[in-house]
Amino acid sequence: xxxxxxxxxxxxxxxxxxxxxxxxxxxxxxxxxxxxxxxxxxxxxxxxxxxxxxxxxxxxxxxxxxxxxxxxxxxxxxxxxxxxxxxxxxxxxxxxxxxxxxxxxxxxxxxxxxxxxxxxxxxxxxxxxxxxxxxxxxxxxxxxxxxxxxxxxxxxxxxxxxxxxxxxxxxxxxxxxxxxxxxxxxxxxxxxxxxxxxxxxxxxxxxxxxxxxxxxxxxxxxxxxxxxxxxxxxxxxxxxxxxxxxxxxxxxxxxxxxxxxxxxxxxxxxxxxxxxxxxxxxxxxxxxxxxxxxxxxxxxxxxxxxxxxxxxxxxxxxxxxxxxxxxx
Numbered sequence: 001x002x003x004x005x006x007x008x009x010x011x012x013x014x015x016x017x018x019x020x021x022x023x024x025x026x027x028x029x030x031x032x033x034x035x036x037x038x039x040x041x042x043x044x045x046x047x048x049x050x051x052x053x054x055x056x057x058x059x060x061x062x063x064x065x066x067x068x069x070x071x072x073x074x075x076x077x078x079x080x081x082x083x084x085x086x087x088x089x090x091x092x093x094x095x096x097x098x099x100x101x102x103x104x105x106x107x108x109x110x111x112x113x114x115x116x117x118x119x120x121x122x123x124x125x126x127x128x129x130x131x132x133x134x135x136x137x138x139x140x141x142x143x144x145x146x147x148x149x150x151x152x153x154x155x156x157x158x159x160x161x162x163x164x165x166x167x168x169x170x171x172x173x174x175x176x177x178x179x180x181x182x183x184x185x186x187x188x189x190x191x192x193x194x195x196x197x198x199x200x201x202x203x204x205x206x207x208x209x210x211x212x213x214x215x216x217x218x219x220x221x222x223x224x225x226x227x228x229x230x231x232x233x234x235x236x237x238x239x240x241x242x243x244x245x246x247x248x249x250x251x252x253x254x255x256x257x258x259x260x261x262x263x264x265x266x267x268x269x270x271x272x273x274x275x276x277x278x279x280x281x282x283x284x285x286x287x288x289x290x291x292x293x294x295x296x297x298x299x300x301x302x303x304x305x306x307x308x309x310x311x312x313x314x315x316x317x318x319x320x321x322x323x324x325x326x327x328x
Contacts, residue, residue: 001106001110002104002105002106002110003104003105003106003110003113004102004103004104004105005102005103005104005105005113005126005127006100006101006102006103006127007100007101007103007126007127007130007131008098008099008100008101008127008131009098009099009101009131009134010097010098010099010131011097011099013131013134013135013138014099014101016138017035017038017039017042017134017138018033018035020038020138020142020145020149021033021034021035021037021038021039023142023195023214024038024146024149024150024214025214025215026038026041035101036103036104038149039103039134040103040105040106040109041109041149042134042137042148042149043105043109043112043113043130043133044108044109044112045148045149045151046133046137046148047112047115047116047133049148050133050136050137051120053136103130113126116129116130141194142194142195143189143190143194143195143196146194146195146196146213146214147196147213149214150213150214150216152219153169153213153216153219154187154196154213156219156220156221157184157187157198157213157216157219158187159221160184160221161184161185161186161187163221163225164225164226164227164228165221165222165223165224165225165226166181166182166183166203166222166224166225166226167181167182167183167184167198167200167219167220167221167222168180168181168218168219168220168221168222169182169211169216169217169218169219169220170216170217170218171211171215171216171217172215172217173215177217180202180204180209180211181202181203181204181222182198182200182201182202182203182209183200183201183203183226184198184199184200185199185200185201185232185233185236185237186198186199186236186237186240187199187213188240188241188244189244190243190244190245190271195212195213195214195245196212196213196214196244197210197211197212197213197240197244197245198210198211198213198216199236199239199240199244199247200236201229201232201236208232208235208236208239208247209247210239210244210245210246210247212245239288242274242287243271243273243287243288243291245271245291246271246288246290246291246294247288248288248289248290248291249288249289250286250287250288250289251285251286251287251288251289251292251308251310251311252284252285252286252307252308253284253285253286253287253289253292253305253307253308253311254282254283254284254285254305254306254307255282255283255285255292255296255303255304255305255306256281256282256283256303256304256306257281257283257299257302257303258281258301258302258303260302261299261302261303262281264298264299264302264303265283265303268295268298271291271294271295272295273285273287273291273292273295274287282306289308289310289311292305292311293311293314293315293318296315297315297318300319
């Protein structure tokens with residue numbers, strides 16, 4: 001069954017949902033954002049948690065009201081419901097114009113909307129119920145929201161980690177889909193990007209790799225076990241804390257920053273490496289080379305790599321190729 005529903009969302013709520021859909025790469029064939037597919041997944045994966053959390057909140061308020069006032073359980077329940085609707089949910093909604101959105105559901109999302117229609121609405125509309133659900137979802141940190149949207153994949157990955165089983169999946173980078181067999185060690189959130197990464201050992205290359213959870217497809221826990229490498233496990237756990245999005249070789253690096261580079265280093269916080277020491281305008285790092293490369297590419301002439309030679313050569317080549325294209 002397929003059915004269409006018209007729901008109304010504030011501009012802020014709609015914009016933030018689109019941002020998540022874009023970040024988690026819900027796209028159509030023309031590469032535009034597929035908000036409808038994203039919302040269907042959100043509804044299926046978040047409904048049970050939202051319902052349970054709402055029931056726990058309602059029960060807690062009811063219990064507190066009953067314990068301090070001489071009112072019946074029924075009156076306490078009605079008052080608790082009113083408090084949530086009037087003060088908690090209303091306070092979380094930004095004022096302003098609402099925008100109509102047509103939501104097309106089928107399969108599991110259709111079934112859940114029917115459950116909501118038949119059992120959950122009471123004195124509210126389906127549109128308002130979904131609006132409250134979406135705002136509740138958006139109140140959660142993004143890294144946790146990612147685990148909600150990719151619930152099945154996260155559960156499979158965690159099971160493979162717990163049971164020391166080899167994991168199979170596909171990953172698309174630069175439009176090319178590639179299959180992997182890995183030994184999974186840890187799932188770690190990146191504080192800057194607020195995304196989750198699987199840190200693992202690639203069986204084919206026998207090298208550590210990291211993959212963003214939202215980019216994994218066809219995740220499958222195989223029946224094959226692997227033996228934990230204690231030294232590798234310790235190394236990957238340390239990388240999970242420092243830089244889960246990059247498990248490349250750690251290097252001792254020195255970068256010279258001019259006054260504008262120093263300002264940029266303070267301002268550009270995304271994936272910023274930790275400084276080991278500073279001597280004048282020389283900044284020292286003990287950090288993965290790939291992350292240093294990606295970070296300082298954004299600085300132009302305001303940052304010059306002194307060492308290592310491999311990192312200096314990579315950034316030099318990056319600017320050389322860019323200059324060559326502009327000179328064509």
